[in-house]
Amino acid sequence: xxxxxxxxxxxxxxxxxxxxxxxxxxxxxxxxxxxxxxxxxxxxxxxxxxxxxxxxxxxxxxxxxxxxxxxxxxxxxxxxxxxxxxxxxxxxxxxxxxxxxxxxxxxxxxxxx
Amino acid sequence: xxxxxxxxxxxxxxxxxxxxxxxxxxxxxxxxxxxxxxxxxxxxxxxxxxxxxxxxxxxxxxxxxxxxxxxxxxxxxxxxxxxxxxxxxxxxxxxxxxxxxxxxxxxxx
Numbered sequence: 001x002x003x004x005x006x007x008x009x010x011x012x013x014x015x016x017x018x019x020x021x022x023x024x025x026x027x028x029x030x031x032x033x034x035x036x037x038x039x040x041x042x043x044x045x046x047x048x049x050x051x052x053x054x055x056x057x058x059x060x061x062x063x064x065x066x067x068x069x070x071x072x073x074x075x076x077x078x079x080x081x082x083x084x085x086x087x088x089x090x091x092x093x094x095x096x097x098x099x100x101x102x103x104x105x106x107x108x109x110x111x112x113x
Numbered sequence: 114x115x116x117x118x119x120x121x122x123x124x125x126x127x128x129x130x131x132x133x134x135x136x137x138x139x140x141x142x143x144x145x146x147x148x149x150x151x152x153x154x155x156x157x158x159x160x161x162x163x164x165x166x167x168x169x170x171x172x173x174x175x176x177x178x179x180x181x182x183x184x185x186x187x188x189x190x191x192x193x194x195x196x197x198x199x200x201x202x203x204x205x206x207x208x209x210x211x212x213x214x215x216x217x218x219x220x221x222x
Contacts, residue, residue: 098144102210
C-alpha cells in the first residue's frame with residue numbers, strides 16, 4: 001500500500017525520558033512534515049524537510065530534533081520529555097507543488113506520565 | 114499576523130445541507146485546502162481552490178473568493194459518517210500551510 005506510516009501509534013512514557021517517533025513514506029514525495037495536534041485539535045507545524053534539508057523550523061523547544069536519513073524518512077527525537085509534550089504527533093508528506101495536498105500518517109499518541 | 118477563522122462547532126440533520134465558512138488573513142495566497150478529520154484519525158484531503166469560484170466533487174463543494182478572503186465547504190445529503198472535524202488551510206506566499214482550528218460537525222438523525 002502506498003502511504004505515510006509512522007510508528008509507534010501509542011507512546012506512554014515518564015517525564016524526563018527520551019523517545020523517538022519514526023515516519024516513512026513510499027509516495028515518492030520530496031517534502032515531509034511533523035505536526036503537533038494538542039487537546040484543542042489545533043494542528044501546528046513543527047518541522048518541514050525538502051529532500052533531506054530543513055526548510056521550516058517553527059519555534060519549538062530544541063529538545064525536539066528531526067532527522068531525515070533520506071527523502072523517504074523523517075524521524076522525530078524528543079529529549080527530556082515534559083508533561084506539555086502530551087499530544088498527537090502527525091507525520092505528513094507532499095510532492096512540494098503548491099496545489100498538491102499533504103498526506104498524513106495515522107498519528108502517534110504521546111502521553112507523558 | 115496570519116489568521117484563519119472557522120466556527121468551532123456546527124450541528125446539522127442527516128439528509129440536509131450544511132455550509133462551513135472559513136475566513137483568512139495571510140501574507141500572500143497560493144491556494145486553500147479543506148481536510149476532513151474523523152475523531153482519532155488523520156486528516157484527509159477533500160478539496161483545493163486557488164481561483165475564485167465553486168469546485169464540485171460529488172456531495173462536497175468548495176467555494177473561494179480571494180478578494181474577500183473567504184471560502185466555504187458545502188456538504189449535501191448529509192450522512193452520519195460526515196460527522197467529523199473540517200479543517201481549512203491556506204498556503205501563504207512562502208508556500209507554508211497555515212491551518213485553522215477546525216470545525217466540528219455533528220450530524221443528528
